Amino acid sequence: MTAPAGPPPPRAVVFDAYGTLFDIARPTARLAERIGPVADRLGALWRTLQLEYTWLLTLMGRYRPFDVVTADALQVAMAECGVGDAGLAADLLAVYDRLDAFADAAPGLAAIAEGGLPRVILSNGTPAMLAGAVSAAGLGGMIDDILSADQVRLYKPRAEVYQLAVDRLGLPADAIAFVSSNGWDIAGATAFGFRPIWLNRAGRPADRLGLPAPPEITTLDALSDLLLPDGR
Numbered sequence: 001m002t003a004p005a006g007p008p009p010p011r012a013v014v015f016d017a018y019g020t021l022f023d024i025a026r027p028t029a030r031l032a033e034r035i036g037p038v039a040d041r042l043g044a045l046w047r048t049l050q051l052e053y054t055w056l057l058t059l060m061g062r063y064r065p066f067d068v069v070t071a072d073a074l075q076v077a078m079a080e081c082g083v084g085d086a087g088l089a090a091d092l093l094a095v096y097d098r099l100d101a102f103a104d105a106a107p108g109l110a111a112i113a114e115g116g117l118p119r120v121i122l123s124n125g126t127p128a129m130l131a132g133a134v135s136a137a138g139l140g141g142m143i144d145d146i147l148s149a150d151q152v153r154l155y156k157p158r159a160e161v162y163q164l165a166v167d168r169l170g171l172p173a174d175a176i177a178f179v180s181s182n183g184w185d186i187a188g189a190t191a192f193g194f195r196p197i198w199l200n201r202a203g204r205p206a207d208r209l210g211l212p213a214p215p216e217i218t219t220l221d222a223l224s225d226l227l228l229p230d231g232r
Helices: 026-030 039-059 066-081 086-096 105-114 127-136 159-169 183-192 220-227
Strands: 012-015 119-123 145-148 176-180 195-199
Touching: 012 159, 026 039, 026 086, 039 066, 066 086, 066 127, 105 119, 105 220, 119 127, 119 159, 127 145, 145 159, 159 176, 159 183, 176 183, 176 220, 183 195, 195 220
Parallel strands: 012 119, 012 176, 119 145, 176 195
Antiparallel strands: none
């Protein structure tokens, strides 16, 4: 008896940016001596507030660009941590605009490129933020397109943001693999109908939202094994 055929391979790959391709811990790590002993706490709180603000704004039917949200979240995080250096805030934001890519980003993208799959970034970041990060990290030749939530003035995990990739690629959602290190983003992509792959860098337990468990990888180097027939 012939086993039922599995789903056809995806026809494009969409990547989240922050925490997936780009290391958002770099600003506070790079300036840790100036921040002092609260550097790790500041970095974690900054990220938490940044995300919470995007969700709150979207729930309230309001919009502020991601660079503004990022700066606002940093100001509140610094106040919470007792760090009042305005010059430090400016320097942290400058580093955020030119984030390093993770070491596995370039080889992971290169392997997918060799397999012929289009590679698109879909992120909450503004177009200018994303273009700057891609350029600074030297990933420009490995990315075919950059899509920003700014185009719909909403934030992930709203379906309208994920729809940007469907519209740009001209493909149904279930023909698109979606890769993110953020569990909440993977949940949104799963609910939308993408074929999610969770880049679980931190080894976190899966969220319990009543959604199918996605395939997991711990590094982008493993992505081609999932997406390409011969793993090339």
